[in-house]
Amino acid sequence: MEIRVDNLAVARGGVPLLEALSLHLTAGQALILRGPNGSGKTTLLRTLAGLQPPLAGSVDLPPDAIAYAAHADGLKATLSVRENLAFWAAIYGGGDVEGAMARMNLRDLADRAALNLSAGQKRRLGLARLLVTGRPVWMLDEPTVSLDAASVALFADVVRAHLAAGGLALIATHIDLGLPEAQMLDLTPFKARAPAPGQGDGFDEAFL
């Protein structure tokens, strides 16, 4: 199980953000992506998750390996915590819903509708979704937003257990997660140079 990214360039809304980015991760490793707002952390994760094509370069990933967690948690407000998790578990082929709730400290909230959860509780539910996917590669976009200190520590433990079980994680974040073993990657040096005017296929991009 490994991720190999070679000479990758990504763009958002037709504007190149990152270029010449290469990285290599093997089982048990975590990579923390850093960089100022707008530096391309989200775009990089979306490209690696296959939601958008890269501008250039290659991404080498095992098929069906990724669990992607975006800024939005993808929760349905009128479904309960258990129903939300059970849905994603069924989509990914049956994960352990009760176990995931226990590990993210959600058991007391199991039958509460997601619309009555606090922001931090919703986030914990969103992260519990990763556990039921059973996927080895986690791509997390600012996973700790609105989590309190105790929940951040809980989350760090979950990530550590995932790595120990042979998983991988790419995490875009601004805060210290308490994962000293994780590698850091600052995206600033990979910032794309401004393209010369008239370059690129902006015409096609306008329609896509």
Next chain:
Amino acid sequence: MIALLTRDLRLAIRAGGGFGLGLAFFLILAVLVPLGVGPEPAVLAAIAPGVLWVGALLACLLSLDRIFALDWEDGSLDLLATAPIPLEGVVSIKALAHWITTGLPLVLAAPLLGVLLNLPGEAFGWLVLSLLLGTPALSVIGTFGAALTVGLKRGGLLLSLLVLPLYIPTLVFGAEVVTRGAAGLPVQTALLLLAGITAGSVAILPFASAAVIRINLR
């Protein structure tokens, strides 16, 4: 796949899910038409097939923008696109869920509303059959329209403008089946064309919808 269908159906019947909205609209429309055109039985009988089909079409349109917009807003569309089920399957299931919550109730309620509009007795069977064959096409074409406008603010209006012209063949042949059935004429040609449109849309449009969603998610 089944999990997605049960989730969508469950969401539809929970608070704010919009289940029955299209049906209520259909009901009100069928009540308003006799009030507007007067209680003349001959006039009502003549316009009943067209009114019922236009009503079914507009009722279907009412709930189309919810198919993908809600999943887009809460981020689950991104997560579904990265999930291990093909996006073509996702859009087909979404269309099926829309048909079960909107199209099927219309089919079942139509005979009752036919009475209100003084539809001739021999046309009731054809009305139900034509709606049963035609409404899946309305859901599938509508899902394609919803996929085109996903992510657009106030996309509902644009959605109507895109989808209504595509509904024309279904409307023409659907209403034709009922009109001919009411007059005791053979309905086979119109019925086959109606079924053909539905079969064609169900076979082709999920691929187009999935492609459009992939582009919209970039």
